[in-house]
Amino acid sequence: MPEYQSWTFPDMPAEAAELLFRSEEKLVVVGVIGKSAFSDSNKMAAIGVLDSHPSLLEHEAREGTIQFYYNHKESVLLLHFETTFDAACMQKMLEEELADGRYEHFLLFNQRIRNRFARMLLFATQVCHIIVFVELSVTFDASLLMIFRALKIIRDKYILKFLPKLVKNSSTGNFLGKSARLCSPRVLFLFENYPDGYEKTNECISKLEFEVEDSIYKMLRNEFIITNNSNKRFVYYNTNPRLREDPLLKSISLLQSFLQKTSFKDEDDDLEELAPFKGFGKPLIQCKPEHTQLSAEEIALKKREFMDLLMDHANEALQTGFDDSSTKFKGKNHFVILPPKAWYDTFKMLHRIFIENPDNPRFEASDIDYKAYLDNFNKIMDIDDEFFNACCDIGLQKAFAMYNNPTLTHYSSTVHKKLVEEAVTLYMKYARGTQKIINETKLREMCERCWSNGKQQCEVPSLRGNPCILPKHIVKDPSEHSSAHIFISTCNCGRTQGRREDPYTMRHANYEFYEYMANNCNLCAKVKKVHFPIFEPSINDYRAAEFEIAFPKLSLQDDSIELVERHDLHSPNSIVSDECSHPLTASQGTHTNLSLVSSDDLGKIAVDDGDMQSSDESLNELVIRVKDKDAQIAEERERSIYRQPSTTEYLPGMVHTESPLGLLPRFPSWSLVCVGPSSVYSHNTGLLEHFQSGFLSGANFLLPWDVHVRLEHSASWAYEKTRLRKMGEVFILKIFIGCEYECPRGHRFMMSSADKVLRGGSGIMRDSGSKVVYNNMPLYFPCPCRSQKADVAQLMRVHVVTPKAPVNVILDPKVRTGEREYIFTMGLSNPPKLTQSAYWILRLPYIYQGDEGPIAPPSEITSSNAINYGCLLAGMFGVSETEVDD
Numbered sequence: 001m002p003e004y005q006s007w008t009f010p011d012m013p014a015e016a017a018e019l020l021f022r023s024e025e026k027l028v029v030v031g032v033i034g035k036s037a038f039s040d041s042n043k044m045a046a047i048g049v050l051d052s053h054p055s056l057l058e059h060e061a062r063e064g065t066i067q068f069y070y071n072h073k074e075s076v077l078l079l080h081f082e083t084t085f086d087a088a089c090m091q092k093m094l095e096e097e098l099a100d101g102r103y104e105h106f107l108l109f110n111q112r113i114r115n116r117f118a119r120m121l122l123f124a125t126q127v128c129h130i131i132v133f134v135e136l137s138v139t140f141d142a143s144l145l146m147i148f149r150a151l152k153i154i155r156d157k158y159i160l161k162f163l164p165k166l167v168k169n170s171s172t173g174n175f176l177g178k179s180a181r182l183c184s185p186r187v188l189f190l191f192e193n194y195p196d197g198y199e200k201t202n203e204c205i206s207k208l209e210f211e212v213e214d215s216i217y218k219m220l221r222n223e224f225i226i227t228n229n230s231n232k233r234f235v236y237y238n239t240n241p242r243l244r245e246d247p248l249l250k251s252i253s254l255l256q257s258f259l260q261k262t263s264f265k266d267e268d269d270d271l272e273e274l275a276p277f278k279g280f281g282k283p284l285i286q287c288k289p290e291h292t293q294l295s296a297e298e299i300a301l302k303k304r305e306f307m308d309l310l311m312d313h314a315n316e317a318l319q320t321g322f323d324d325s326s327t328k329f330k331g332k333n334h335f336v337i338l339p340p341k342a343w344y345d346t347f348k349m350l351h352r353i354f355i356e357n358p359d360n361p362r363f364e365a366s367d368i369d370y371k372a373y374l375d376n377f378n379k380i381m382d383i384d385d386e387f388f389n390a391c392c393d394i395g396l397q398k399a400f401a402m403y404n405n406p407t408l409t410h411y412s413s414t415v416h417k418k419l420v421e422e423a424v425t426l427y428m429k430y431a432r433g434t435q436k437i438i439n440e441t442k443l444r445e446m447c448e449r450c451w452s453n454g455k456q457q458c459e460v461p462s463l464r465g466n467p468c469i470l471p472k473h474i475v476k477d478p479s480e481h482s483s484a485h486i487f488i489s490t491c492n493c494g495r496t497q498g499r500r501e502d503p504y505t506m507r508h509a510n511y512e513f514y515e516y517m518a519n520n521c522n523l524c525a526k527v528k529k530v531h532f533p534i535f536e537p538s539i540n541d542y543r544a545a546e547f548e549i550a551f552p553k554l555s556l557q558d559d560s561i562e563l564v565e566r567h568d569l570h571s572p573n574s575i576v577s578d579e580c581s582h583p584l585t586a587s588q589g590t591h592t593n594l595s596l597v598s599s600d601d602l603g604k605i606a607v608d609d610g611d612m613q614s615s616d617e618s619l620n621e622l623v624i625r626v627k628d629k630d631a632q633i634a635e636e637r638e639r640s641i642y643r644q645p646s647t648t649e650y651l652p653g654m655v656h657t658e659s660p661l662g663l664l665p666r667f668p669s670w671s672l673v674c675v676g677p678s679s680v681y682s683h684n685t686g687l688l689e690h691f692q693s694g695f696l697s698g699a700n701f702l703l704p705w706d707v708h709v710r711l712e713h714s715a716s717w718a719y720e721k722t723r724l725r726k727m728g729e730v731f732i733l734k735i736f737i738g739c740e741y742e743c744p745r746g747h748r749f750m751m752s753s754a755d756k757v758l759r760g761g762s763g764i765m766r767d768s769g770s771k772v773v774y775n776n777m778p779l780y781f782p783c784p785c786r787s788q789k790a791d792v793a794q795l796m797r798v799h800v801v802t803p804k805a806p807v808n809v810i811l812d813p814k815v816r817t818g819e820r821e822y823i824f825t826m827g828l829s830n831p832p833k834l835t836q837s838a839y840w841i842l843r844l845p846y847i848y849q850g851d852e853g854p855i856a857p858p859s860e861i862t863s864s865n866a867i868n869y870g871c872l873l874a875g876m877f878g879v880s881e882t883e884v885d886d
Contacts, residue, residue, distance in 0.1 A: 003049070003051070004049045004050075004051070004069045004070065004071050004078075005019070005069070005071075005072075005073055006067055006069050006070075007067070007068050008065060008066070008067050008068070009067070009068065009351075010348070012068070012422040016068075016070065016550065019070070019342070020077075020340045020344070021341045023072065023340060023416070024339050025338060025339070026075060026337040026338070026572050027075055027076075027077050027078050027337065027338065027339065028075055028129050028130070028314045028317045028318055028337065029127060029128045029182070029343065030077070030129065030130045030131075030132060030314065031078075031079045031124040031127070031129060031130070031131045031132065031185075032044060032079065032081065032131075032134065033081040033083060033120065033121060033124055033132070033133060033134070034085065034132070034133045034134030034135055034190070035085045035086065035134060035135060035136045036085075036087060036134065036136070037087045037136055038087070038088070039056065039061065039087075039088045039836055040059060040061060041061035041082045041086035041089055042054035042059070042080070043080065043086075044069065044078070044080055044133065045136040045243055046190055046192050046243055046306055047132070047190075047307060048307050049069050049071075049078060051318055051469075053248075057250065061082055061092070062082060062089065062092070063082060063084050063086075063089040063092070063093060063116065063122070064083075064116075064359075065081075065082040065084060066079055066080070066082075067079070067082075068080075069232065074402055074580070075314075075318060076311075076314050077340070078130065078221040079124070080119050081124060081611075082113075082632075083116065083121075083528050084114075084116045085117045090113060093112075093113070094109065098625035098722070101569060104434075105434050107384075107385065107388070107433055107434050111378070111381070111382050111384075111385060112358065114147065114381065114518040115378050115382070117147070119146050119149065119355065119358065120355070121151065121258075121379070122151050122154070122155075122354060123350065123351065123355055124185075125185050125726070126180070126181045126182070126350050126354065127181075127182065127343075127346065127350055128182070128185050129183055129317050130185060130187075130310070130313050130314065130317070130602055131185050131186070131187045131188070131192065132187075132188045132189075132190055132310065132311070133187055133188070133189050134190045134192060135189060135190065135191050135192070136193065136741075137191070137193065137213075138191060138193050138195035138237075140189070140212060140215065140219070142219065143218055143503070145220070145225065146383055147381070148220070148225045148280060149223050149224075149225055149383075149384060150380050150381050152224075152225055153380055154380055154381075155371070156375060157375065157434070158369060158372060158373035158376070158377075158378075159180060160179075160180060161369040162367050162369035162370040162373055163176075163180035163353070164176075164177075164178055164180050165367060165369070166367065168369065168481075170349060171342065171343060171345060172342055172349070173339055175342065175346070176337050177334055178334075178337075179334040180336075182335070182336045182337070182338070182843065183321070183322055183333070183334060183335040183336060184228065184322065184333065184334075186230065186232075186313055186322060187234065188235075188236065188309065188313065189212075189216065189234060189236070189345070190236050190238070190306055191212075191235070191236065191237045191238065192238050192243060193238070193747040194237050194238065194239050194241075200239050202304075205237060205239060205304075208231075208237060209233065209235045210474065211232065211239055211519075212235045213234060213235045216234075217236070217773070230322075232313060233309060236306045236309050239304065250309060253456040254877075261585065277709075285359040308740040309592060317335075317337065318337065320336055321333070321337070323335070323543060325479040346489050352772070353370075357374070358374055358377070367858070376808055384433075385433055385434065385625060387433075388433025388434070388435065388436075389433060389435050391430050391431065391432050391433070392427075392430065392431045392432070392433060392435045392439045393439075394430055395426070395427040395429065395439075396427060396442065396443055398426060399423040399424065399426045399430075399443055399742070400426075400446050400450075402426055402451055403419050403420065403423040403450065403509045405419075408453075409449075409455065410456060410457045410470075410471040411455060411457055412459055413457070413459060413465055415457075416447070416451045416455075416456075419447070420444060420447045420448075423443060423447060424440060424444070427439070427440060427441075431789055442815050454471075455471075456472045457470070457471065457472065458470045458471065458472050458483050459472075460478075460504075461856070462481070462483045462502040462503060462504050463502075463504060463505075463506070463509055463847045463854045464485070464502055464503070464856055465856035465857070465859065466483035466485050467483060468481040468482060468483055468484065468504075469483060469484045477505075478504040479508060480506075481504045483501075483502040483504075484502075485501070485502040486499050486501060487502065487746075488745055488746025488747075489517075489742065489746070489846070490517075490693070490742060490746070490796070491514060491517035491518060492517070492518060492520045492523050492671040492673055492677070492841070493521065493523045493524050493527050493673055493675045493841060494692045494693075494740075494748075494841055495521055495522075495523045495524070495675075495690075495691060495692065495693060495694070495799060496520065496521040496523075496524070497694050497746050498516075498517050498520070500513050503847065504849060506653075506654075506849050507666070509845075509846045510667070510668075510669035510845045510846050510847060511667040513670065513846075514671060523816070525677060527673040527674055527675050527676075527809045528673065528674040529672070529674075530672040530673070530832050531636075532668035532670060532826065532828065533645065533664050533827065533828070534664055534665060534666060534667055534668055535646075535647075535651070535663075535664040535665060535666050537647055537650075538647035538648065539648055541648075542647075542649065542650065543599070543648075543649060544650055544651075544652040545646075545649040545650065545651060545660070545663050553744075584821065620741050640860070644662065645662050645663070645664045646662050646663055646664070649663060650663065650664060650665065650666050651664055651665045652800075653849040653850055653851060654669050654845065654848060655825055655827030656825060656850065657814075657822050657823045657825065658821070658822040658851075659827075664827070665827070668843065669834075669840075669846075670826050670827075670843065670845060671843035672811070672826075672840065672842050673840070673843075674834075674835065674838050674840050675839050675840070675841055676838070676839050677837060677839065678736075678801045678802060678804065678837045678838055678839055679849070681839055683701070683702070683704070683736070683761065684761070686700040686701040686702075687700040687702075688699070692748070694742075694746050694748045695748045695749060696747055696749045696759075696784065698758065698759050698760040699748075699749030699750050699752065699757060699758045699759070699784075699855045700748075700749075701738070701750060701758060702736040702737060702738040702799055702801060703736065703737055703738060703758075703764060703769040703772055704734060704735075704752070704764065704768060704769055705734070705735045705736070705737055705768075705773060706732055706733070706734055706769075707732070707734075707735055708730050708731070708732055708733075709731045709732075709733055709807070709879065710730045710731075710860040731805075733803045733807065733879070735767050735769065735800065735803055735807050735809060735877075736769075736800070736801035737772060737773065737798070737799060737800055737801075737877070738798070739772055739774075739777050739795060739797075739798055740795070740796060740797040740799060741781055741793040741794060741796065742793060742796040742797075743785060743791040743793040743794075744785035744791055744792075745783075745785065745791060747783055747785045747791075747793070749784065749793070750766055750799075751772065751777065752764070752771065752772075753771040753772065753775065754771070754772075754775045754776060754777055754778060754867065755778075755863050755866070757784050773874065773875075773877055774874050775874050776867065776871040776872065776873055776874050777795060777871060777872040777874075778795070778867045778869070778870070778872075779794065779795050779815060779817065779869060779870030779871055779872060780795070780858060780861050780866055780869050780870065781866050782862060789860070790861075791859070792857055792859070792861050794846075795844060795872055796819050796843060796844055797839070797841055797842060797843050797844065798811070798813065798842040798844070798876075799839070799840075799841055800834055800835050800839075800840045800842070800877075801838075801839050801840075802835065802836050802838050802840065803836065803837065804836060804837040806836065806881065806882040807836060807879050807880065807881060808833035808834055808835065808836065808879070808880050808881075808882055809829060809833070809834040809879060810831045810832070810833055810834070810877065810879065811832055811834060811840075811842055811876060811877065812825075812831040812876050812878065813826065813844070813873075814873045815844065815848065815870065815871070815872055815873070816870055816871055817850070817869075818855070818868070818869055819857050820855075821849060822851075823873065824845070824848055833880060836882065842871075848870075857869075
């Protein structure tokens with residue numbers, strides 16, 4: 001029969017019940033609780049009451065299990081509590097929560113682990129005289145202080161109110177009294193592991209235990225958890241390294257080592273380890289007992305057991321009880337030792353009150369105080385959660401105060417997002433616990449609400465993509481917005497520069513600003529202007545046209561013009577095509593017409609006539625074809641028959657190749673002016689500051705373009721005897737042209753080619769103009785005024801100095817923006833003819849507006865990708881004969 005009988009509550013064997021209850025002697029109850037790292041969750045090995053190793057026992061660890069260990073020869077009953085602090089029970093609880101989907105956060109899980117352990121510890125303090133806390137580490141776990149402190153609060157605030165009432169009418173009510181428990185239990189700390197680096201001598205062990213005792217006692221007193229004092233020792237360090245050594249694993253290890261041996265000898269020491277005693281299975285004559293003399297130190301260590309310390313406290317409880325009060329007024333402490341039967345009835349009743357009822361979700365307490373205990377137990381235990389919540393609240397207040405800066409009256413969404421992230425970063429320095437993410441979401445909502453209620457910036461983008469900086473407001477006219485961006489722009493004639501606000505309307509961008517500048521420019525008031533057709537209403541209730549389907553492409557083919565089709569617009573040899581350039585129409589009352597043709601066709605003409613061979617100069621050659629006068633008059637009469645423009649609906653955007661016929665814009669977006677005679681430009685000095693202001697040094701020259709004019713019928717040329725260089729039937733006309741770019745800072749410069757800024761007049765060759773005429777010029781280009789991040793300059797003007805010859809230069813510009821199919825034009829029925837020996841300036845739109853709305857310029861650009869954002873298509877120039885009086 002084993003020394004200690006064991007069973008699990010409530011399954012008490014009949015023989016154990018008879019053995020326990022037949023004795024009327026008083027019983028000291030010792031509870032063993034704490035931590036275990038093994039799958040059996042058994043903490044009784046260090047106490048020395050087990051007959052076999054815990055791993056050999058058939059037992060499955062389960063949280064809430066209470067095992068009884070009783071020796072009828074002694075008046076001590078041991079209770080072993082399996083709690084969530086045992087690794088096996090904790091692991092099982094975690095697996096169940098993961099399987100059920102109840103696991104949310106580590107802190108929440110840790111709270112449930114701690115709260116269930118605290119409830120079992122509270123129950124143990126109600127039914128035990130002595131509590132043994134088993135600790136795996138070598139130092140005291142300071143986190144237990146919070147549990148002890150919370151249980152003291154719960155006992156003083158709730159238990160002393162409801163428990164005396166609940167046990168008053170029971171058989172044990174008189175025994176428990178007002179304290180409602182057996183006594184104020186003593187807690188003994190059993191450390192299963194001995195720290196490394198300490199000598200295992202009685203002196204060192206005692207010194208370590210005394211130091212730990214002083215440390216624990218000071219912490220408990222400082223936290224006001226205890227007010228009593230005991231002179232008995234309550235800390236024990238286990239020095240046996242084989243306390244938890246699994247014999248089964250040891251046997252398997254020895255068996256593996258034996259299997260690896262080739263032979264066995266009688267004197268093999270490893271075999272002796274398997275024998276129950278030395279000399280087992282050998283003749284007695286071979287047994288030579290060896291008498292080894294152990295030192296007094298070694299004998300004392302072998303005799304050192306925790307049960308000796310435990311029995312010292314148990315014997316004191318049996319003899320005098322515990323009287324550890326250290327207060328000034330000493331009184332009789334409440335200490336009760338009950339007979340086994342009375343104690344067991346008390347145990348079952350308290351187990352139902354502290355363990356069973358809280359685990360039952362359907363239980364409803366009738367007593368108010370008991371109900372308050374059940375409702376507030378977890379709240380009091382979760383002190384760290386309240387602390388973390390308080391930290392989150394403090395961080396939330398500080399973060400929102402930082403976001404709600406009174407100096408910032410209104411700001412954009414970008415600044416808002418930046419401030420929110422800064423506020424969240426500050427909050428995260430304080431935030432801990434389960435409310436961390438919840439309060440982060442709350443902070444973001446508070447910041448969003450604060451920004452929306454009075455601090456939101458308007459942010460309506462201008463036509464150049466800059467947001468309005470005013471507070472969010474309701475406007476009747478887009479011009480009430482303001483982005484605070486100020487740009488420097490030049491008037492139509494190029495002489496005067498002025499400051500302009502970032503436009504919000506197309507009218508201000510392309511018309512009103514230049515009208516304002518014309519009133520302040522002396523030259524603009526004197527120049528000769530070409531008037532563009534605009535919408536003129538005939539009724540008061542006019543409106544913008546509405547389009548439900550895409551516009552059909554206009555048929556631009558003119559039967560009176562012979563055009564060679566070429567589709568490669570990006571090639572320098574590409575002169576004109578039906579896709580990107582309108583054919584040039586003949587001038588009214590003119591007998592001749594000029595069109596741009598390819599070098600191949602010019603070569604063919606030369607071969608047929610036998611006058612001129614194909615060469616590089618033929619790229620700049622134009623052919624004049626003479627038409628019959630009657631055919632010309634018929635053509636003009638047919639041309640005069642066209643759809644009259646609408647007087648009730650206007651074109652909401654700008655004119656382009658897909659715009660419906662008969663719709664005109666409300667204001668002109670283009671400007672074409674003659675700023676003076678051709679003599680105002682000197683190729684030696686370029687454009688002077690007093691005439692054209694704002695040009696960068698070296699970029700203020702026009703490009704010479706020699707145009708070879710060939711007569712198909714030389715007899716028809718009315719001015720054949722003028723001062724023109726004549727090469728057979730080919731006349732050379734010198735035209736000066738320039739594509740001017742302007743950046744938002746007012747810097748102006750000319751381009752010598754599609755990818756190169758003009759760098760001075762000395763390097764300009766005779767054929768430099770052809771690189772501009774016969775190539776697509778980018779609509780936007782990086783300004784050379786900055787070396788780091790270049791400003792985006794825009795093609796704003798085309799300069800033309802016409803020759804002193806009886807010809808008119810014809811302008812037919814076409815602008816493509818980005819990947820859009822349609823092409824912007826000036827909207828004139830006939831391309832304008834520039835008078836001879838004059839300086840003309842074509843001003844392009846500041847902002848382009850298509851069917852889908854305004855097209856904002858790019859924010860960044862490089863010389864390599866500039867052509868992708870839009871271009872002025874090649875083939876905009878033509879030449880026609882000057883009108884002749886019959």
